[in-house]
Amino acid sequence: MAELTLDNVSKVFVEDDGNHIVAVDDVSVDIRDGEFLVLVGPSGCGKSTTLRMIAGLETITDGEIRLGGEVMNDKEPKERDIAMVFQSYALYPHMTVRENMAFGLEESTSMGDDEIDERVSSAASMMGIEELLGRKPRELSGGQQQRVALGRAIVRDPAVFLMDEPLSNLDAKLRSKMRTELQRIQEDLGVTTVYVTHDQTEAMTMSDRIAVLDDGRLQQAGTPLECYHEPSNEFVAGFIGDPSMNFFDVEVQGNQLRAADFTYPVSDETLQEIGDRTNLRLGIRPEDVTLSTDGATGEHDFETVVDVVEPMGDENNVYLTFDTGGEPDEDDETFVVTVGGMQQVEAGQPVTAHIPEEAVHLFDESSGEAVKNRSLEQVETLGKHV
Amino acid sequence: MSTETVTPEETDVGVDTERVALYAVLGGLVAFYLLPIETGLMTSLKADPFSSAPFLPPVEQFTTAKYARAFDALGHGFVNSFLLTIPATVLSALMGSMAAYGLTNVDWKGQVGILALFIAGIFIPYQAVLIPVSKFWGSIVPLETWFEPVWLLTPGIEQYHFNVLELIITHVAYGLPICTLLFRTFYLDLNDEMIEAARLDGASIARIYRRLILPLSGPMFAVVLIYQFTQIWNDVLFALVLVGSGDGAMVTVVLAQLGNNLSSVGIGLKMAGAFLTALPTLLVYIFFGEQFAEGIAT
Structure with a gap:
């Protein structure tokens, strides 16, 4: 058990033709002892490279990685007391499950056969794979191989678990089951874990904290709810949440934000936060917009037309265009709203969309930095209003 | 019967001519390939090869x-x-496997250059190195002279054994490039993450070879062993130049001289000798055949 520190870590790959590619750019994160940190970002954002630097499979170009206060930069992977679960599971195909799990203990410790056997058995029972111990990997299903790969990491009892998209090869149903199970195991063992994924659902549901990476740079590190409600910039706001946040280019005119298809009046408090910026991006999450057929009554109500409806069962994703009076055409910008599954909406239907000001996010147009976020203080705790 | 379907008679006739042609060609090819062997076998079993x-x-x-x-x-x-x-085949396969592992799955600077040298080695014609190699063993590294006390004093070890040793080393050296290349294509397909997992599990480079790479190389070893065995067993050139005839002569060299002084009657003897000489390579194919097929498929 230990805390893991990434201190201004960078990784530059030099290609054969002399090109320098910055894969990871000045990333700093402190991962507390026992914390479950999810590194999330689109493919090519440097999250796997970061993980491989922690593992010692990639050299560190600049900065420092410390585990329990000890600098890891020049240590061999085997000296780092780290276990990793790979996307391909990376099981040893010619060995049985038992041999796969025992391999690390045989190579890295001086334990006797009895002790190794005992630890393999207890890790196997934790993963529910006792009856598979005599089988070879090719005789196992994908889900079972996944369990063996996790068991192989657990049996080592390392200071840190590293997981590189371990669930991405499983089908959707098994994935959500393993998600819960992985979380339970991590909580039981209390081992510091760094988990890499491109799937924001995994990031939201499993993590203690999320670190969002884009283009090699750390965008935000925070709890799932912080990243959701108080994104530090437009990228995080768009990446976290499904369906994604809607964005509109707006221009500040007096106490109004003027977009291409609508004008949004704002309060004095919001104006204060905007300061002297003139061009902004207005963001609104699909679930924060409410629909009605009563017609526009308030200043934040807008006449819209339903373009497409995607029924999901529990909810409907409704794509709307602003009713600007003219004929609807293909170029009209659509935005997405989610409504309850029992609320029937049909394509072509005119509806009124209410965009509440407290749910609106504003971002600086050029830097993407958040200007105004929804406050976490508005989050309700079940049974009491904060 | 509907009008669209072809009547059975027509189909049968169509297929029949096609099949007859196909089997005729196949039969012809079989005869073409087997006739020389059959002729050789018959000749070797006749007291007078010209009796029929x-x-x-x-x-x-x-x-x-x-x-x-x-x-x-x-x-x-x-x-x-x-x-x-046997030693030359096993050694070249084993060293080829190790070299391929070092050049493929272990990361170090300059490996591309070394690999290029290995590949270039495949294309060196034996004839070009014949004289340098015989000079090398004759005057630069004359093993039989260096080890003179050994073969003089140890019963069971003869002078020509050191010529055989020179030949073993020569064949290992010249077989190594192709063995390395064969193993390399196999190792390129191994899962990199598996090797990384082993590194994180605490295994050293040597241990990864011993416990992962070597056990997984079985099918490729079958391919390389068969290939090298056939190459080395059938070689006459190096055998003739480095060892020659006499006590240390290889079976191919003896075969070349077999029955030469018997004029026409010698043909049957030559044939019999050729069949005997070819037998071990045939047995090796049969013995490793199954793994060979598996290795080719990967």
């Missing part, structure tokens, strides 16, 4: 005496050839 047409089976002339004589003449050559081929 070469491909006809022996009737009154049947004899196995040629095989007995050939075996007597080749016996010592067989021992020498096994003494050469």
Whole structure:
């Protein structure tokens, strides 16, 4: 058990033709002892490279990685007391499950056969794979191989678990089951874990904290709810949440934000936060917009037309265009709203969309930095209003 | 029967002509490939090879005496050839596998240059190195001179054994490039993450080879062992130049001289000798055949 520190870590790959590619750019994160940190970002954002630097499979170009206060930069992977679960599971195909799990203990410790056997058995029972111990990997299903790969990491009892998209090869149903199970195991063992994924659902549901990476740079590190409600910039706001946040280019005119298809009046408090910026991006999450057929009554109500409806069962994703009076055409910008599954909406239907000001996010147009976020203080705790 | 379907008679006729042609061609090819072998076999079993047409089976002339004589003449050559081929084959396969592992799965600077040298080695013609190699073993590294006390004093070890040793080293050196390349194509397909997992599990480079790479290389070893065994067993050039005839002569060299002083009657003996000499390579194919097929498929 230990805390893991990434201190201004960078990784530059030099290609054969002399090109320098910055894969990871000045990333700093402190991962507390026992914390479950999810590194999330689109493919090519440097999250796997970061993980491989922690593992010692990639050299560190600049900065420092410390585990329990000890600098890891020049240590061999085997000296780092780290276990990793790979996307391909990376099981040893010619060995049985038992041999796969025992391999690390045989190579890295001086334990006797009895002790190794005992630890393999207890890790196997934790993963529910006792009856598979005599089988070879090719005789196992994908889900079972996944369990063996996790068991192989657990049996080592390392200071840190590293997981590189371990669930991405499983089908959707098994994935959500393993998600819960992985979380339970991590909580039981209390081992510091760094988990890499491109799937924001995994990031939201499993993590203690999320670190969002884009283009090699750390965008935000925070709890799932912080990243959701108080994104530090437009990228995080768009990446976290499904369906994604809607964005509109707006221009500040007096106490109004003027977009291409609508004008949004704002309060004095919001104006204060905007300061002297003139061009902004207005963001609104699909679930924060409410629909009605009563017609526009308030200043934040807008006449819209339903373009497409995607029924999901529990909810409907409704794509709307602003009713600007003219004929609807293909170029009209659509935005997405989610409504309850029992609320029937049909394509072509005119509806009124209410965009509440407290749910609106504003971002600086050029830097993407958040200007105004929804406050976490508005989050309700079940049974009491904060 | 609907109008769209072809009547059975028509189909049968169409298929029949096609099939007859197909089997005729196949039969012709089989005869083309097997006739020389069959002729050789028949010739080797006749007391007088010119008593009937070469491909006809022996009737009154049947004899196995040629095989007995050939075996007597080749016996010592067989021992020498096994003494050469088995260690040379195993060593070149093992070292090729290690070299390929080092050049493929282990990351270090300059490996591309070394690999290029290995590949270039495949294209060196034997004829080009014949004289340098014989000079090398004759005057620069004359093993038989250096180890003179050993073969003089140790019973069972003869002078020519050191010629065989020179030949083993030569064959290992010249077989290594192709063995390395064969193993490399196999190792390129191994899962990199598996090797990384082993590194994180605490295994050293040598241990990863011992416990992961070597056990997984079985099918490729079958391919390389068969290939190298056949190459080295059938070689005459190096065998003739580096060892020559005499006590240390390889079976191929003895075979070349077999029956030469018997004029026409020697043909049957030569044939018998050729069949005996070819037998070990055939057995190796049969022995490793299954893994060979598996190795080719990967």
